[in-house]
Amino acid sequence: MAHLFSRGSWPEARRIAEVLRAETVGGVLLLAAAVLALVWANTPWSDAYFDLAGWVVGPHALHLDLSLATWAADGLLAIFFFVAGLELKREFVAGDLRDPRRAALPVAAAVGGMAVPAVIFAVVASRDGGGALSGWAVPTATDIAFALAVLAVISTHLPAAMRTFLLTLAVVDDLLAITVIAIFYSSSLHFVPLVLALVAVAVFGLLVQRGVSRWWLLMPLAVVAWALVHASGIHATVAGVLLAFTVPVRDKNGGAHGMAERFEHLWRPVSAGVAVPVFAFFAAGVSISAAGGLGAGLTDAVTMGVIAGLVAGKAIGITGSTWLVQRFTRAQLAAGLSWWDVLGLALLGGIGFTVSLLIGELAYGAGSQRDGFAKIGVLAGSLLAALLATVVLRIRNRHYRRLCEEESVDADADGVPDVYQVPKPG
Known part of the structure; x- marks a missing residue:
């Protein structure tokens, strides 16, 4: 019988672990950049922050005289989507997800995790008029770096299969987000x-x-x-995905160590350590006083719609889609896992930051009042989702620690944990 969240192959598990370590470091830098921007934007020196973000550089003759904030959103995030495109192509060409049965779960969860938040946002924000509805896609994105930083802070021993699922869901989410941006926000x-x-x-x-x-x-x-x-x-970030999809995954001998892997190793540190934190620095700075104060900002329809979409929408969408996959494929959860674990992961998927902030700027216009409300919603919703996920995952952490200990046993000392080895007949 098929199992949801079952272990993949050892090479894939090892590769995913390396990716997650890089994204965790990037997530810490992202958090630091966002906090710095938010604090600076609400000090007496806030004008200096907004002047820096609005400083125009670039050749006018080529229509590339853009503000630093725009360079970060249009230029640096193209690197982020290039890396995401490489990761997605590798997963579906040479990774475990080349098996349609394994790919069905993260793809379905990503689709549900985008559709339900969009619907909830539309319902909540509709009371504020048609203009507010243009931000329907703001709460649909999952920020893997932010989510992994939260996992690192709470020190949970989430099983490898669930970490892999979270990464794959976020990468598929990124591809769907760039598709939405290309179609609806260009x-x-x-x-x-x-x-x-x-x-x-x-x-x-x-x-x-x-x-x-x-x-x-x-x-x-x-x-x-x-x-x-x-x-x-x-939107210029689409170029990153298009370029990534042209890069070959397999080498000349048909192996999985092609140019895509080399490019990913080269550019992932640039994406996680430079591109995303710099964008977060310029995008996360919102003046609470300019938004009418914290009370007015939190009660605005756009803010409430984003919070509801990230917290309730993601939890319902990801958990519900997983249940539907289980229901129609008659699969069972892998041994040792329960639906509480799926809920905790779904709440973690409600941490939206990088792409959510980008869509907010595209939907309402960078620096507009509604863009400010969207930013407050993204920050508050991500924080609330992180807190709720922490509660659920920490309650189960003792159980996760036992599972991780079982997964790390290497009795024959060959460098491959025993659970990834298939016993020989007899």
């Missing part, structure tokens, strides 16, 4: 730059498929593709 489309952008992406893809990895060839092509996507009216 400006008027300019056909010529779009065609030229696709040509640049195609040339980039032709080179990497032929094994070319010289940075002085690929970097200029990637920058040109990004600039053309930006000029086309589609």
Whole structure:
């Protein structure tokens, strides 16, 4: 009988563990950057913060004279989505998720975890007029770095299979989010730059498929593709995903250690350690007084919709989708796990930050009052989701510790835990 949250292969578990360590460090930097921005934006020196975020740099002739905040959102986050695209392609081409039965659960959970929060936001925010509804996608994203930072802080021994599920769900979530941004939050489309952008992406893809990895060839092509996507009216971060999907996963011998793995190792530290924290610094700064005070900010329809979507929507969407997969596939939860564990993971999925803040700016306009309300909602909702997840997961932590001890037993000292080895017949 099939089991949900069952262990994958040892190579995949080891690779996921390395990814999670990098994202955890990035999550701590993200939290530090967000706290610094929030504190600075509410001090007597807040004007200096907003002046810095609005400082315009770049060539005017190429229409790239953008503020630092816009460079962070459009430029640095393209690196973030490039890494997410590489991760997603590797998972479905060479990872455990190439098996449709294993892929069904995180994909279904990601879809449910986006659809239900959007509906809840629309219901809550509808009382504030049609303009508020444009932010329907704000509470749909899960921030894996933030969630892993919370796991590190509360020191929970979450089983490897559930950590893998959380990472995969967040990566699929990112792909769905960039699709939503491309379709619903792009400006008027300019056909010529779009065609030229696709040509640049195609040339980039032709080179990497032929094994070319010289940075002085690929970097200029990637920058040109990004600039053309930006000029086309589609949000520039889409370029990151398009470029990532052209990178081969397998090497010339058909192995899983292709160029995608090398690029991911190269760019993940840049994404987690630089791109996301810098964006968080420029995006998280919201003046509480400008929003009418904390009371007014928390009671606004946009704020309440985002909080309800992140906390209740994610919990219902992820848990409900998991139950539906279990119901229609007649699978069972893996040994040692219960639905309380699924709920704790779903609450952790309610920590939305990077992509949520980006969508809020695109929906309402950076610096607008409703954008401020959306930021307050993202910060408050993520904090509440983190606290509730902490309560559920800490209650179960003694049980998780026992499971982790069982998973780490290596009786034959061959470097591979015994639970990942298939006993030979006889």
